[in-house]
Amino acid sequence: MIERELAELLVxxxxxxxxxxxxxxxxxxxxxxxxxxxxxxxxVSALAERLSSDDAELAKALRTAxxxxxxxxxFRNAEHQKKxxx
Numbered sequence: 001m002i003e004r005e006l007a008e009l010l011v012x013x014x015x016x017x018x019x020x021x022x023x024x025x026x027x028x029x030x031x032x033x034x035x036x037x038x039x040x041x042x043x044v045s046a047l048a049e050r051l052s053s054d055d056a057e058l059a060k061a062l063r064t065a066x067x068x069x070x071x072x073x074x075f076r077n078a079e080h081q082k083k084x085x086x
Contacts, residue, residue, distance in 0.1 A: 002055065011061045011072070014044055018069030041066065 002010070021037055024030040030037065044066045052059035065072040 002051070002058065007058050011065050014062050015065035015069045015072050018066045022069060
C-alpha cells in the first residue's frame with residue numbers, strides 16, 4: 001500500500017504528463033513523439049494494473065489522470081475545495 005501523500009503526488013505527475021500529451025495532440029505534434037508517448041502509456045498502464053489489487057481507487061485515479069487529465073484535475077480541485085470548506 002502506498003502512502004496517501006505519495007499516491008497524490010503520483011496522480012499529479014501522471015496528470016501533468018497526460019495534459020502534455022493532450023496539448024501535443026491539439027497542436028498536431030503528437031506524431032513526432034508517438035513512440036515515447038506510447039511507452040509512457042504502457043508504463044502508466046502497468047503501474048495501474050500492479051496497484052489495482054492493493055488500491056483499486058488509486059489505480060482508477062491513475063488511469064483517469066492519464067486518459068482524461070482535465071477531468072482528473074477538475075475532480076481534484078473540487079475535492080480540495082471541499083476540504084477547505086468552500
